[in-house]
Amino acid sequence: MASKLSRRELIKRGSIAATGVLLSACQPKVVEKVVEVTREVEKVVEKEKVVKETVEVEKVVEKEKVVKETVVVDAQAQKKAAMKAEMSWAFRADIEQPWPTERADSFTDMYPDVHIEQVVLARSDMYPKEYAMHAAGTLPDICFFYHSHFQQWRAIENGVVMPVDEFANNDQLDLNEWFPVFIDMGMYKGKLYGLPSWGWSGWDCITINSLLLEEAGIEAPEPTSHATSMDTITEWIFKFYDPPKGDGPAERFGISIGIGDISFETLCRAFNGYFISPDGTKCLIGEDENANQAVKWWYDLAVTEKVTPVAGELAAGEYVAWAEGKLAMFMTGSLGVINAERTTRDPQVCKLGNIMFPTRKDGKIPSQMRGGHWNISAASKNGAVAWEFIKHLSGKDGTIGFNLVANQGALVRPDALPYLKGKSPVYNWFEQNLMDGMIIHAPANSRGSELGDAIAQNATRWFDRRDPMPFEEGMMMFHDAVQKVLDLPMG
Amino acid sequence: MTTAATVSTARRKRWTAMRREAWWGYFFMAPWLIGFIGLTLGPGLASLVLTLTRYNVLRPPEFIGLDNYVQVLTQDELFYPSIARTFYFAALFVPLAIGGSLLVAVLLNSKVNGTVLFRTLFFVPSLVPVVAAAVLWGWLFNADWGIVNQGLRALGIPAPGWFSDRQWALPTLVLMSLWGSVGGTRMIIFLAGLQGVPEELYDAAAIDGANAWQRARHVTLPLMTPTIFFNLILGVIGALQVFTSAFVATRGGPSYATWFIGLHIYKHAFEYFNMGYACTLAWLFAVVIIGLTIIQQRLSSRWVFYYGEQ
Numbered sequence: 001m002a003s004k005l006s007r008r009e010l011i012k013r014g015s016i017a018a019t020g021v022l023l024s025a026c027q028p029k030v031v032e033k034v035v036e037v038t039r040e041v042e043k044v045v046e047k048e049k050v051v052k053e054t055v056e057v058e059k060v061v062e063k064e065k066v067v068k069e070t071v072v073v074d075a076q077a078q079k080k081a082a083m084k085a086e087m088s089w090a091f092r093a094d095i096e097q098p099w100p101t102e103r104a105d106s107f108t109d110m111y112p113d114v115h116i117e118q119v120v121l122a123r124s125d126m127y128p129k130e131y132a133m134h135a136a137g138t139l140p141d142i143c144f145f146y147h148s149h150f151q152q153w154r155a156i157e158n159g160v161v162m163p164v165d166e167f168a169n170n171d172q173l174d175l176n177e178w179f180p181v182f183i184d185m186g187m188y189k190g191k192l193y194g195l196p197s198w199g200w201s202g203w204d205c206i207t208i209n210s211l212l213l214e215e216a217g218i219e220a221p222e223p224t225s226h227a228t229s230m231d232t233i234t235e236w237i238f239k240f241y242d243p244p245k246g247d248g249p250a251e252r253f254g255i256s257i258g259i260g261d262i263s264f265e266t267l268c269r270a271f272n273g274y275f276i277s278p279d280g281t282k283c284l285i286g287e288d289e290n291a292n293q294a295v296k297w298w299y300d301l302a303v304t305e306k307v308t309p310v311a312g313e314l315a316a317g318e319y320v321a322w323a324e325g326k327l328a329m330f331m332t333g334s335l336g337v338i339n340a341e342r343t344t345r346d347p348q349v350c351k352l353g354n355i356m357f358p359t360r361k362d363g364k365i366p367s368q369m370r371g372g373h374w375n376i377s378a379a380s381k382n383g384a385v386a387w388e389f390i391k392h393l394s395g396k397d398g399t400i401g402f403n404l405v406a407n408q409g410a411l412v413r414p415d416a417l418p419y420l421k422g423k424s425p426v427y428n429w430f431e432q433n434l435m436d437g438m439i440i441h442a443p444a445n446s447r448g449s450e451l452g453d454a455i456a457q458n459a460t461r462w463f464d465r466r467d468p469m470p471f472e473e474g475m476m477m478f479h480d481a482v483q484k485v486l487d488l489p490m491g
Numbered sequence: 492m493t494t495a496a497t498v499s500t501a502r503r504k505r506w507t508a509m510r511r512e513a514w515w516g517y518f519f520m521a522p523w524l525i526g527f528i529g530l531t532l533g534p535g536l537a538s539l540v541l542t543l544t545r546y547n548v549l550r551p552p553e554f555i556g557l558d559n560y561v562q563v564l565t566q567d568e569l570f571y572p573s574i575a576r577t578f579y580f581a582a583l584f585v586p587l588a589i590g591g592s593l594l595v596a597v598l599l600n601s602k603v604n605g606t607v608l609f610r611t612l613f614f615v616p617s618l619v620p621v622v623a624a625a626v627l628w629g630w631l632f633n634a635d636w637g638i639v640n641q642g643l644r645a646l647g648i649p650a651p652g653w654f655s656d657r658q659w660a661l662p663t664l665v666l667m668s669l670w671g672s673v674g675g676t677r678m679i680i681f682l683a684g685l686q687g688v689p690e691e692l693y694d695a696a697a698i699d700g701a702n703a704w705q706r707a708r709h710v711t712l713p714l715m716t717p718t719i720f721f722n723l724i725l726g727v728i729g730a731l732q733v734f735t736s737a738f739v740a741t742r743g744g745p746s747y748a749t750w751f752i753g754l755h756i757y758k759h760a761f762e763y764f765n766m767g768y769a770c771t772l773a774w775l776f777a778v779v780i781i782g783l784t785i786i787q788q789r790l791s792s793r794w795v796f797y798y799g800e801q
Contacts (some may be wrong), residue, residue: 015518128761131548154764158549247644249635310634310655449762453743461746466656491547491764 083111085382088140090119092126099406107392114385127151134160141380142389144197147185148370148440150448154491156188161375163191167387179434182412186373194373195394196412200335201430201437204266204366206233207340208329209322210353212240223354223429226365233355240328241307254307256318256330257298259459261452266331267294269366270357280444281486286479296471303465310465319343323350334430335409341426354429369437446491454481538770546766559771573752581730583665589722591673596681617675625739628667629654654741660748664736677722684718716795724787731780752776
């Protein structure tokens with residue numbers, strides 16, 4: 001008679017079988033080991049014989065024959081042979097394919113023993129990810145930080161990325177291939193920490209629906225002209241503002257100014273001041289007359305006259321509202337103008353126009369140049385190969401593709417600009433600023449995130465037109481909040 | 492063999508059998524235990540240690556003693572307001588969520604056609620990811636062009652700013668959270684509780700002349716108190732951990748109006764890279780939640796009735 005299998009026994013045997021399967025599935029991978037064998041070889045060394053003997057002899061002097069032998073060395077072949085690496089490359093998710101794959105593949109075509117793994121990081125948490133990877137020792141060989149996002153300084157201070165001066169010197173790389181301002185953005189305490197990736201000229205400007213100017217019989221300013229005064233701009237804002245019918249929103253807002261550090265810096269510079277002092281330690285709003293004048297102008301538009309939308313009011317964003325004719329103009333920079341050009345669809349409703357801010361009293365053009373770099377992880381074991389790759393990314397072909405294929409803004413090289421200008425005349429408008437633009441002033445303590453939050457939260461209170469706050473009171477509240485962040489120790 | 496020896500042998504056999512059974516129990520528990528220790532308890536204890544350090548992720552933690560605690564409790568201008576705001580959110584959300592879920596469960600417990608369909612329809616919003624819901628409600632509640640305000644204006648009712656208004660942002664988050672919460676798991680738990688109420692009690696009450704309201708008041712509600720208590724505990728803990736909706740919909744604004752303690756912890760940990768400080772915030776708030784739970788537990792004896800107990 002067959003013996004019965006009890007439940008207990010069944011469970012016991014089943015679990016043993018499952019454990020066995022699990023253990024076998026978790027077997028360590030068999031890895032081929034390359035073992036270096038050291039062999040001792042007997043070497044015969046001729047000992048030098050020194051004989052001192054003084055003998056008078058007839059001297060026969062043989063003339064030394066110097067034969068120069070020219071050896072042709074295939075440097076490229078030597079370099080190719082030396083380039084062997086398994087590398088990883090981190091980049092932002094909005095860098096559109098096929099640019100990253102084309103760059104990686106074309107590099108591998110040149111150096112077949114180099115393989116590059118792409119590590120895509122979402123924009124929303126790219127820095128936390130990079131920092132966490134650095135802490136875990138898994139930061140890709142090639143990574144990225146932005147000068148203008150301030151994280152670059154924190155990364156350098158904490159030894160996340162390595163300087164590249166040695167590589168550049170060994171290659172005798174001509175750094176003039178890039179606009180000096182973007183090379184300077186990668187310099188920290190006298191050392192260079194990468195090659196330019198992103199970079200835009202930042203000539204602060206106002207994108208306007210020029211159909212409105214045409215309808216009003218006003219001659220549109222030249223896109224590159226700095227002759228339009230702030231008074232004229234103000235006049236146009238009110239002229240093109242179309243008030244609400246009833247309780248609803250305005251039929252068309254005069255201007256949109258997004259709340260953020262960019263807007264504060266733009267306006268302060270347009271009014272001959274600065275938002276953050278050049279050394280990155282002081283908030284000048286509340287202290288500098290020019291900066292105060294700038295924010296008063298904004299306050300009057302937003303709170304007193306209500307010709308600007310409230311933060312969050314434009315559900316689909318400024319570009320869409322502008323393209324649909326619900327927004328006469330909005331403040332932006334060169335990259336924003338290019339994006340606006342892409343957004344316009346119906347020429348009967350919206351036509352791209354550009355107003356540059358007027359030249360400052362000190363002769364400078366209001367701007368805040370921003371950019372980022374391709375960096376090499378300080379822990380990378382493939383520094384030399386990574387260096388070659390970032391040259392490949394930041395070279396002429398890489399930069400052109402970064403703009404036109406990956407749809408990014410990288411106006412970092414003079415030799416790439418003609419190709420970009422061929423695609424859109426907008427690139428012509430901002431070319432001059434690439435030579436002599438004003439760089440953004442980063443907080444000296446690298447507290448960029450804290451600064452952004454202090455600005456956003458306090459400015460929305462200050463400019464809340466539903467519950468207005470007196471201008472002076474709001475300004476001091478804003479100043480104190482920002483200064484508190486700037487007074488924090490180094491991040 | 493003597494009786495004592497027989498007993499001793501029997502005891503030894505039983506003890507060995509018990510031990511064997513216990514080992515098998517641990518063996519099956521092992522995967523969960525390993526996960527709990529490795530992924531929950533271990534990191535939790537590590538975070539407790541980090542509260543005594545300055546740690547920016549990029550460099551090893553630096554011991555600073557109780558400085559983080561002192562800073563949180565005496566210098567952080569956002570700590571107490573964010574806790575107060577979080578409690579305010581919970582005070583609005585929890586009663587409405589529990590009341591709403593109970594009401595829906597009572598309706599679904601009634602014997603009408605289509606209860607299965609209605610149950611599904613009420614449950615579906617809870618399946619929508621919070622991020623998607625936040626984007627959706629952001630569009631619906633847009634102050635100018637949102638469909639909600641268009642409807643209000645059509646009725647001649649003043650339209651608030653919703654997410655863009657300091658006074659309305661938090662209540663709007665409550666509304667948004669209720670949409671995904673009322674018909675969710677809480678409703679299912681209430682439904683199960685309702686279906687556990689003995690029919691004979693209703694019959695007895697009906698015989699005594701109790702009307703529908705009286706039956707609900709004196710039969711349903713008392714017997715549902717354990718279920719209500721359970722949902723209350725979980726509801727309060729969940730509400731106090733509010734984060735995702737604020738992070739997606741308002742980013743803590745406008746003007747800190749929705750800057751909850753969960754967001755405050757996130758900011759310090761993952762945007763400012765003050766990991767030690769963030770751990771301190773988290774542990775202090777955990778103590779608050781534990782304290783509140785203990786208080787609820789102690790108070791429950793006054794109003795929770797378990798059927799069958801004296």
